[in-house]
Amino acid sequence: MGLFFCVIGHPIEHSLSPWIHGQFLNMSGKQGIYRTLDVPEKELGQTLQFLKKLEIDGFNITVPHKERIIKYLDELDPLAEQMGAVNTVVHKEGKWFGYNTDGKGYIRSLQSEYPDLFEDQTDKKALIIGAGGAARGIYFALMDSGFKQIDLANRTVERAHQIKSSNISTDVFSLQEAEEQLGIYDLVIQTTKAGMYPNVHEHPLSPMNVKHRAVVSDIVYRPIETTFLAAARASGARIHFGHGMLLYQAAFSFELWTGIPIDPAPLLTPLEQKLKGE
Numbered sequence: 001m002g003l004f005f006c007v008i009g010h011p012i013e014h015s016l017s018p019w020i021h022g023q024f025l026n027m028s029g030k031q032g033i034y035r036t037l038d039v040p041e042k043e044l045g046q047t048l049q050f051l052k053k054l055e056i057d058g059f060n061i062t063v064p065h066k067e068r069i070i071k072y073l074d075e076l077d078p079l080a081e082q083m084g085a086v087n088t089v090v091h092k093e094g095k096w097f098g099y100n101t102d103g104k105g106y107i108r109s110l111q112s113e114y115p116d117l118f119e120d121q122t123d124k125k126a127l128i129i130g131a132g133g134a135a136r137g138i139y140f141a142l143m144d145s146g147f148k149q150i151d152l153a154n155r156t157v158e159r160a161h162q163i164k165s166s167n168i169s170t171d172v173f174s175l176q177e178a179e180e181q182l183g184i185y186d187l188v189i190q191t192t193k194a195g196m197y198p199n200v201h202e203h204p205l206s207p208m209n210v211k212h213r214a215v216v217s218d219i220v221y222r223p224i225e226t227t228f229l230a231a232a233r234a235s236g237a238r239i240h241f242g243h244g245m246l247l248y249q250a251a252f253s254f255e256l257w258t259g260i261p262i263d264p265a266p267l268l269t270p271l272e273q274k275l276k277g278e
């Protein structure tokens with residue numbers, strides 16, 4: 001019998017996960033299907049009961065259920081626990097195990113394009129813009145990867161204080177303060193929804209004063225090149241697109257389900273073309 005996976009979210013119709021996991025199934029020579037399940041908040045419990053009976057091999061869980069899923073799991077990975085959010089559930093011998101591959105996926109995507117960022121991290125400074133779930137995941141994964149100074153900037157400064165860990169050095173700024181001192185950072189990561197389709201002209205701050213050759217990254221992938229990234233490129237930064245994170249977090253999920261490691265790099269260009277509607 002083939003493998004059976006799905007992604008649960010709401011809304012979910014534009015999810016790229018079925019395409020990505022379909023490619024992974026082909027690449028690994030496995031038989032299986034991956035479907036979307038559109039589940040509003042109040043129907044989560046009954047949907048999960050149904051999936052348990054179906055003996056699904058694993059599933060992804062996305063907005064708005066990443067936190068609420070936790071109470072339905074048998075075990076939780078320490079990283080997912082630290083983040084308070086799960087995006088991958090593995091079914092093993094009747095039990096459900098929760099993981100979070102978002103932050104790790106983001107780091108792996110960045111590392112595969114800019115390995116130099118991960119050499120001598122002790123001297124490097126990173127700034128994360130935003131303080132939502134995505135920012136939290138990236139903050140902890142970046143910390144795990146060896147960065148020792150990770151600052152946070154957010155429109156609502158108080159939310160950024162809530163993420164801060166005592167294990168590393170973190171200063172918290174308003175967006176305006178961050179904009180003024182952008183030149184000190186080797187890595188700047190934009191995690192807010194500003195700039196996401198249809199608000200394509202928005203950006204949380206101007207990256208005009210970014211350090212030359214710094215890496216500026218945006219996790220928004222619709223459009224692929226946000227206003228923020230375009231301005232950073234014009235200011236001399238090296239840029240990193242958001243769709244890589246999507247592929248690498250999916251690869252980690254697939255590996256958790258099947259034990260098969262996947263290198264998703266060959267899918268970067270096809271995914272980019274898909275997102276551009278080519």
Ligand code: ATR
Pocket residue numbers: 129130131132133134135154155156157159191192193194202203204
């Ligand atoms: P996610 O879990 O996807 O990260 P979230 O928890 O809704 O989403 O967080 C969204 C982030 O985007 C927050 O940092 C939010 O700032 P606030 O905490 O001040 O609300 C930020 N954000 C959303 N729209 C923004 C905008 N137009 N300009 C600046 N920041 C914005």
